[in-house]
Amino acid sequence: xxxxxxxxxxxxxxxxxxxxxxxxxxxxxxxxxxxxxxxxxxxxxxxxxxxxxxxxxxxxxxxxxxxxxxxxxxxxxxxxxxxxxxxxxxxxxxxxxxxxxxxxxxxxxxxxxxxxxxxxxxxxxxxxxxxxxxxxxxxxxxxxxxxxxxxxxxxxxxxxxxxxxxxxxxxxxxxxxxxxxxxxxxxxxxxxxxxxxxxxxxxxxxxxxxxxxxxxxxxxxxxxxxxxxxxxxxxxxxxxxxxxxxxxxxxxxxxxxxxx
Amino acid sequence: xxxxxxxxxxxxxxxxxxxxxxxxxxxxxxxxxxxxxxxxxxxxxxxxxxxxxxxxxxxxxxxxxxxxxxxxxxxxxxxxxxxxxxxxxxxxxxxxxxxxxxxxxxxxxxxxxxxxxxxxxxxxxxxxxxxxxxxxxxxxxxxxxxxxxxxxxxxxxxxxxxxxxxxxxxxxxxxxxxxxxxxxxxxxxxxxxxxxxxxxxxxxxxxxxxxxxxxxxxxxxxxxxxxxxxxxxxxxxxxxxxxxxxxxxxxxxxxxxxxxxxxxxxxxxxxxxxxxxxxxxxxxxxxxxxxxxxxxxxxxxxxxxxxxxxxxxxxxxxxxxxxxxxxxxxxxxxxxxxxxxxxxxxxxxxxxxxxxxxxxxxxxxxxxxxxxxxxxxxxxxxxxxxxxxxxxxxxxxxxxxxxxxxxxxxxxxxxxxxxxxxxxxxxxxxxxxxxxxxxxxxxxxxxxxxxxxxxxxx
Numbered sequence: 114x115x116x117x118x119x120x121x122x123x124x125x126x127x128x129x130x131x132x133x134x135x136x137x138x139x140x141x142x143x144x145x146x147x148x149x150x151x152x153x154x155x156x157x158x159x160x161x162x163x164x165x166x167x168x169x170x171x172x173x174x175x176x177x178x179x180x181x182x183x184x185x186x187x188x189x190x191x192x193x194x195x196x197x198x199x200x201x202x203x204x205x206x207x208x209x210x211x212x213x214x215x216x217x218x219x220x221x222x223x224x225x226x227x228x229x230x231x232x233x234x235x236x237x238x239x240x241x242x243x244x245x246x247x248x249x250x251x252x253x254x255x256x257x258x259x260x261x262x263x264x265x266x267x268x269x270x271x272x273x274x275x276x277x278x279x280x281x282x283x284x285x286x287x288x289x290x291x292x293x294x295x296x297x298x299x300x301x302x303x304x305x306x307x308x309x310x311x312x313x314x315x316x317x318x319x320x321x322x323x324x325x326x327x328x329x330x331x332x333x334x335x336x337x338x339x340x341x342x343x344x345x346x347x348x349x350x351x352x353x354x355x356x357x358x359x360x361x362x363x364x365x366x367x368x369x370x371x372x373x
Numbered sequence: 374x375x376x377x378x379x380x381x382x383x384x385x386x387x388x389x390x391x392x393x394x395x396x397x398x399x400x401x402x403x404x405x406x407x408x409x410x411x412x413x414x415x416x417x418x419x420x421x422x423x424x425x426x427x428x429x430x431x432x433x434x435x436x437x438x439x440x441x442x443x444x445x446x447x448x449x450x451x452x453x454x455x456x457x458x459x460x461x462x463x464x465x466x467x468x469x470x471x472x473x474x475x476x477x478x479x480x481x482x483x484x485x486x487x488x489x490x491x492x493x494x495x496x497x498x499x500x501x502x503x504x505x506x507x508x509x510x511x512x513x514x515x516x517x518x519x520x521x522x523x524x525x526x527x528x529x530x531x532x533x534x535x536x537x538x539x540x541x542x543x544x545x546x547x548x549x550x551x552x553x554x555x556x557x558x559x560x561x562x563x564x565x566x567x568x569x570x571x572x573x574x575x576x577x578x579x580x581x582x583x584x585x586x587x588x589x590x591x592x593x594x595x596x597x598x599x600x601x602x603x604x605x606x607x608x609x610x611x612x613x614x615x616x617x618x619x620x621x622x623x624x625x626x627x628x629x630x631x632x633x634x635x636x637x638x639x640x641x642x643x644x645x646x647x648x649x650x651x652x653x654x655x656x657x658x659x660x661x662x663x664x665x666x667x668x669x670x671x672x673x674x675x676x677x678x679x680x681x682x683x684x685x686x687x688x689x690x691x692x693x694x695x696x697x698x699x700x701x702x703x704x705x706x707x708x709x710x711x712x713x714x715x716x717x718x719x720x721x722x723x724x725x726x727x728x729x730x731x732x733x734x735x736x737x738x739x740x741x742x743x744x745x746x747x748x749x750x751x752x753x754x755x756x757x758x759x760x761x762x763x764x765x766x767x768x769x770x771x772x773x774x775x776x777x778x779x780x781x782x783x784x785x786x787x788x789x790x791x792x793x794x795x796x797x798x799x800x801x802x803x804x805x806x807x808x809x810x811x812x813x814x815x816x817x818x819x820x821x822x823x824x825x826x827x828x829x830x831x
C-alpha cells in the first residue's frame with residue numbers, strides 16, 4: 114500500500130500491524146492505518162473483507178466475541194487501547210459506535226439519549242441532562258422532529274429517525290471518535306441522504322470512521338478511503354485519488370464494479 | 374368359549390396383515406399388465422385393505438367388550454335360577470359376581486351357595502354372546518376387507534385415502550387431551566352447580582368463615598376467603614418472594630456471565646430439578662424447613678408460631694418454582710437482540726449496567742409472563758401445602774402461623790369415606806372450579822404476554 118500522499122499530521126487513532134483472529138481463522142492480516150482527527154474516513158470493500166471486523170477492533174467491541182483475538186498495536190491519542198491499563202468502559206465512552214441496524218433501547222427517546230450521560234455521571238442533575246439531551250438531538254438533526262414527544266418510545270420512530278437517535282445517543286457521551294458500521298444499509302434513500310448530511314455536519318467535531326458497501330456514499334461523505342480485500346488493506350488514500358486514480362489493480366477492479 | 378378381547382384383537386391384526394399382503398399382491402398383479410400404471414404404490418393398496426379390515430372390526434370389538442357383560446347379566450337374570458336371588462343391592466351383586474367368576478374360570482368353585490345354580494346359566498349366556506360377538510366381528514372384518522379389496526384398480530387413489538385415514542387418527546389422538554379436559558370441566562361444573570344449590574356462590578367467594586365440618590350444633594360454613602388468602606399468601610407472595618429474585622439472578626448469571634461449560638451443566642441440572650416429585654419437596658418442607666422455622670420464630674418471640682407454617686410451605690414452593698422462573702427468564706433475556714447489548718456496551722456501559730438497565734427492562738414482559746405462569750403453578754400445587762401448611766383456615770398475615778390453601782382443603786374434603794351428595798364433599802368441586810378458572814385466566818394472560826413479546830423481536 115502507499116501512504117505517500119497522505120497528509121495526516123495529527124492522527125486521532127493509529128493502527129499498526131493489526132491482526133484479528135476468530136478462533137483459528139484470521140480475519141484481518143497486518144493492517145496499518147491512521148485515522149485523521151478532523152476527517153471522515155471510509156472503509157470500503159466486498160462483503161467478508163474484514164472492514165467491519167477491523168472497525169470493531171477500534172473500540173474493542175470484538176471483546177464481546179469469545180473467540181476473537183487481536184494482535185498488533187492500536188493507539189488512541191498515542192495510548193495503546195489494548196494495554197492492560199486501558200479501561201474498556203472509558204475507551205468506549207471516547208470511541209462511540211453506530212451499528213448497521215438501528216438499535217434504540219426499548220426506552221423513551223429522552224432516556225435513550227440520556228442513557229450514556231447517566232451511566233458516566235456526566236449530568237449531575239436533571240437540568241444538565243436536559244441540556245445534554247437537547248444538544249445531542251440537535252446535533253443529530255432529530256430535535257425538531259421529536260422535541261414534543263421525548264417521552265415516547267424510541268422504538269416507535271421510523272428507521273431513519275431511529276438511526277439518528279442512535280447517533281444522538283453516541284454523541285451524548287461526547288466521544289472523540291464515532292465509528293459507523295454501515296449506518297445506512299437498513300435505510301431508504303431519503304433517510305440515507307439525511308444521515309449523510311449529518312455526517313457532513315459532524316465532521317471536524319469528531320473523528321468519524323464509516324464502513325460502507327456503497328461506493329457512492331464513500332465518495333460523497335469521506336475525505337480518506339481505505340479499500341479492504343480478503344482481510345488485508347489494499348489501498349488507503351485521499352478519497353478523490355482512490356476513486357479517480359487508484360494505484361492498485363484490485364482497487365480499480367472493485368471501483369469499476371468488476372467484483373464485489 | 375369365552376370372549377377374550379386381547380386374543381381377538383390379535384386375530385384381526387393377523388387378518389389385517391393378510392389383507393395387506395393380498396392388497397399389495399393384487400395391485401402388483403394389476404401393475405404387471407401391459408399399459409397400466411398404478412396411481413398409488415402397491416403398499417398403499419395394501420394399507421387400504423388392511424385398514425378397512427382392521428378398523429371397523431376393532432371398533433366393534435371395543436363396543437362389544439363394554440356392552441356384552443350387561444347383556445350376559447340381563448340374560449342370566451331372566452333365567453329360572455335367578456328368581457331366587459336376593460331382591461336388591463349389595464348381596465345380589467355379590468352373588469352374581471361370584472357366579473360370574475366361576476363361570477369364566479376365574480375361581481374354582483362358588484363361595485356363596487346361592488351362586489351355585491347361577492353358574493350354568495352364566496356360562497351359557499357368556500358362551501352365546503361370545504359367539505355372537507366373534508361372528509359379528511369376523512363378518513365385519515371380512516366385509517371391510519372384501520370391500521376394500523374389490524376397489525383396487527390401477528387408477529384407484531389408495532394413497533390419498535390412506536393418508537386421510539392417518540390424518541384422522543392423528544386428529545383423534547390430539548383430541549384426546551382436549552376432550553378429557555373438557556370432560557373434567559363439565560364434571561366440575563355439574564358438581565359445583567349441585568353445591569351452589571345448597572350454598573350460595575356469594576358465601577363461597579366472599580364469606581370469611583371456613584368450617585365445613587363444624588358438626589351438628591353449629592351449621593357448616595363455607596366462606597372461601599381464608600382459603601383464598603392462604604393460597605395467595607403461600608403461592609403468590611411467599612413463594613414468589615423466593616423464586617423471582619433467585620430465578621432472575623440464576624438466569625442473568627447463566628445468560629450473561631457463565632462460561633459455556635458451566636451453562637452446559639447448570640441448565641440441564643435446573644431442568645432436572647423441575648422434575649423432582651412435589652411430594653419430595655413436601656417431605657423437605659414438613660420435616661426440615663418447618664421445624665427449623667418454628668424454632669427461629671420462637672427465638673424471635675413471635676406468638677403462635679406453628680410447625681405447619683405458611684412460611685415453610687411458601688419457601689419450599691418458591692424453591693420448587695425457581696427452575697421454572699429461571700428458564701422463562703433465560704428465554705426472555707436470550708430473546709433480547711444482541712444488537713441491544715452491543716449498543717449499550719458501545720456507549721461504555723459495564724456489563725452490569727447493561728443487564729440492569731437494558732436487558733432486564735427489555736426482557737421484562739416475557740419475564741412477567743413467566744412469573745404469571747409460575748404463580749398459576751404455585752397456587753395449584755397441592756402436595757407441599759398438604760404436608761407443610763396445615764389445615765386450619767386462619768386469616769393472618771403472620772407467615773409463621775398455620776394457614777390452609779384451596780388445594781389442601783380439597784384433599785381434606787375428599788379423603789376418607791365420604792358421601793358424594795353432602796355440601797361438604799361438593800364444596801371440594803366448587804373450590805376446584807374456582808381454582809381451575811383462576812389458573813386458566815392466569816395462563817391465558819401469561820401466554821398472551823409472552824406471545825406478544827416474542828412477536829416484538831421477530
